[in-house]
Amino acid sequence: MSRIANAFNNKKAFIAFLTAGDPDFESSLKNFKAVIEAGADLIEVGIPFSDPIAEGPVIQEADIRALSSGMTTDKVFQLVKELRKDYTIPIVFMTYANPVYHYGADKFFKNAAEAGADGIIIPDCPYEERSEFDETAAKYGIDFISMIAPTSEDRIKTIASQAKGFIYVVSSLGVTGVRSEITTDLDSIMKLIKEATDTPAAIGFGISTPEQAANMSKKADGVIVGSAMERIVAKYGKDAPKELSEYVKSMVDAI
Amino acid sequence: MENQANNGRFGEFGGQYIPETLMNEIHKLEAAYEHYKNDPEFVAELDKLNREYAGRPSLLYYAEKMTRDLGGAKIYLKREDLNHTGSHKINNVLGQVLLAKKMGKTRVIAETGAGQHGVATATAAALMDMECEIFMGEEDTIRQSLNVYRMNLLGAKVHAVKTGTKVLKDAVNEAMREWTSRVDDTLYVLGSVMGPHPFPTIVRDFQSVISKESRAQILEKEGKLPDVVIACVGGGSNAIGSFYEYIKDEGVKLIGCEAAGLGVDNPKNAATMANGSMGIFHGMKSLFCQDEYGQIAPVYSISAGLDYPGIGPEHAYLASIGRAQYVPITDEEAVNAFEYLSRTEGIIPAIESSHAVAHVMKIAPEMPKDSIIICTISGRGDKDVAAIARYRGVNISD
Numbered sequence: 001m002s003r004i005a006n007a008f009n010n011k012k013a014f015i016a017f018l019t020a021g022d023p024d025f026e027s028s029l030k031n032f033k034a035v036i037e038a039g040a041d042l043i044e045v046g047i048p049f050s051d052p053i054a055e056g057p058v059i060q061e062a063d064i065r066a067l068s069s070g071m072t073t074d075k076v077f078q079l080v081k082e083l084r085k086d087y088t089i090p091i092v093f094m095t096y097a098n099p100v101y102h103y104g105a106d107k108f109f110k111n112a113a114e115a116g117a118d119g120i121i122i123p124d125c126p127y128e129e130r131s132e133f134d135e136t137a138a139k140y141g142i143d144f145i146s147m148i149a150p151t152s153e154d155r156i157k158t159i160a161s162q163a164k165g166f167i168y169v170v171s172s173l174g175v176t177g178v179r180s181e182i183t184t185d186l187d188s189i190m191k192l193i194k195e196a197t198d199t200p201a202a203i204g205f206g207i208s209t210p211e212q213a214a215n216m217s218k219k220a221d222g223v224i225v226g227s228a229m230e231r232i233v234a235k236y237g238k239d240a241p242k243e244l245s246e247y248v249k250s251m252v253d254a255i
Numbered sequence: 256m257e258n259q260a261n262n263g264r265f266g267e268f269g270g271q272y273i274p275e276t277l278m279n280e281i282h283k284l285e286a287a288y289e290h291y292k293n294d295p296e297f298v299a300e301l302d303k304l305n306r307e308y309a310g311r312p313s314l315l316y317y318a319e320k321m322t323r324d325l326g327g328a329k330i331y332l333k334r335e336d337l338n339h340t341g342s343h344k345i346n347n348v349l350g351q352v353l354l355a356k357k358m359g360k361t362r363v364i365a366e367t368g369a370g371q372h373g374v375a376t377a378t379a380a381a382l383m384d385m386e387c388e389i390f391m392g393e394e395d396t397i398r399q400s401l402n403v404y405r406m407n408l409l410g411a412k413v414h415a416v417k418t419g420t421k422v423l424k425d426a427v428n429e430a431m432r433e434w435t436s437r438v439d440d441t442l443y444v445l446g447s448v449m450g451p452h453p454f455p456t457i458v459r460d461f462q463s464v465i466s467k468e469s470r471a472q473i474l475e476k477e478g479k480l481p482d483v484v485i486a487c488v489g490g491g492s493n494a495i496g497s498f499y500e501y502i503k504d505e506g507v508k509l510i511g512c513e514a515a516g517l518g519v520d521n522p523k524n525a526a527t528m529a530n531g532s533m534g535i536f537h538g539m540k541s542l543f544c545q546d547e548y549g550q551i552a553p554v555y556s557i558s559a560g561l562d563y564p565g566i567g568p569e570h571a572y573l574a575s576i577g578r579a580q581y582v583p584i585t586d587e588e589a590v591n592a593f594e595y596l597s598r599t600e601g602i603i604p605a606i607e608s609s610h611a612v613a614h615v616m617k618i619a620p621e622m623p624k625d626s627i628i629i630c631t632i633s634g635r636g637d638k639d640v641a642a643i644a645r646y647r648g649v650n651i652s653d
Binding site: 098 | 270271272273274275276277278279280418419422425428431432434436472532533534535536537538540543545547548549550551583
């Protein structure tokens with residue numbers, strides 16, 4: 001069983017996102033370790049991008065802090081290598097098409113695999129353009145994760161039936177960021193996904209509280225949290241590991 | 256020659272690199288456009304708007320004094336500055352807002368750099384009873400405060416974008432983010448031949464009225480085609496509109512003038528063709544100014560309308576096959592041309608268009624007297640007067 005599949009094996013997965021290098025390499029490494037130790041089932045490692053069009057203000061600012069600290073794609077690979085010394089947790093990159101494309105897709109996925117990554121999420125690479133990356137990623141054993149949105153409708157079956165790793169279900173319209181309530185009919189979306197595939201599906205965008213996590217985990221195989229985590233990093237700086245740890249524990253307990 | 260978008264591609268350039276949330280909407284737009292572009296009623300309505308509202312056809316003006324002064328090629332100016340709202344942007348927005356209306360949308364959003372596209376969109380929205388919100392980099396709202404007020408006057412809400420470098424690319428980011436949050440009733444009226452397919456094709460088609468007219472006008476005036484067609488390039492909408500009907504005429508040289516800011520070797524420039532490399536950004540595969548890790552570079556130009564780190568995919572394609580040529584023009588050269596055309600012909604061009612005029616000034620003297628240049632004056636320069644005065648060390652209030 002792959003590391004990603006293992007994260008969903010007989011349990012609901014708590015998936016934690018942090019931007020790599022926020023606020024700097026060493027602090028970021030400590031933050032990831034705290035999140036893993038606290039019981040996250042899968043981590044999403046954000047490779048910062050100058051213009052993250054799918055992100056709300058919280059993650060945009062995280063990307064700016066990371067890039068200002070001198071974070072680069074090569075340093076993100078280094079960070080994952082450091083984590084791999086101690087942990088077998090599945091690790092999925094989250095970034096945009098250009099950092100992968102401009103680095104050279106073949107070189108990117110080769111280095112990503114060597115560092116120990118299991119998958120990648122590229123929000124500005126939809127189903128129609130996946131051939132840009134998915135075969136190269138597969139060549140190195142990296143799962144190209146598909147996204148399904150509230151507007152996907154007739155596209156759900158096609159996307160789900162070809163999905164690898166897990167499916168990222170976008171809970172709401174708009175960009176990433178904490179939301180007080182999620183109004184999308186996720187049950188209908190999940191039903192269509194389950195009819196098309198056995199690949200696990202996790203819900204992300206807008207989830208921040210244990211109550212929301214508990215509610216979403218009833219609908220899906222996992223829950224993805226990003227902006228709420230980054231708010232903690234932004235607020236607590238060097239003290240973030242302790243706060244992140246408590247937060248992750250509360251979320252893991254809730255689902 | 257294959258220059259029609261094929262699955263949204265111009266050669267290897269173009270594509271649809273956007274979030275899943277927008278994909279169904281983009282397909283709906285594609286289908287609606289394919290239908291309406293051949294719908295006689297839509298075509299007639301747009302033609303009427305172009306003629307009776309925008310003031311088309313725009314003049315093809317023989318710049319006799321400039322021709323005499325430069326002493327070479329005959330110079331014709333395609334006067335897009337005379338259109339309603341003062342630039343070529345109206346050609347595209349009348350088409351897109353009419354299309355939005357046909358699609359049942361009630362709200363349009365748009366990005367703007369210099370404010371010309373924002374003003375044009377706000378104008379079309381006022382005319383066609385659409386709600387309108389414009390995203391403009393905070394820096395540009397300061398550089399072009401007059402246009403912000405114009406948009407407000409036209410009933411549009413202007414959002415000053417405070418993220419990133421606070422200029423045009425950030426305004427595009429924010430408009431795309433806004434579109435993902437509200438797709439049902441909203442069309443993103445993209446202002447240039449960029450972004451995901453079908454935008455580069457839609458905008459090109461609506462702007463190609465420029466070359467449709469100029470080709471007929473020059474044949475009538477001179478009985479032959481021009482030797483050179485010149486236009487400024489940011490994203491590239493007035494340039495593609497100026498070039499399009501001549502692409503098949505292999506003898507007509509097509510030249511795009513991009514913003515070199517303080518110089519192509521100075522970090523403060525926006526010369527994508529000179530300094531850019533292949534990338535995927537803002538929905539398209541094209542050329543972008545970026546660093547070795549694919550982080551989009553902050554760019555600079557005195558012209559807010561050319562201050563963009565990428566270029567439309569069809570231009571990247573035309574350059575790759577050698578059909579069009581792209582040259583860098585510095586701030587200083589553009590300001591000199593701005594002043595030159597004002598004094599010589601009594602025409603104050605937009606600082607964007609002044610980049611094209613600057614190149615005419617370079618090449619016309621070297622060309623034979625029986626040769627012809629058509630230069631597109633994409634907009635009028637009233638909006639730039641205060642900034643140019645500041646550039647020359649004169650402080651006047653807008």
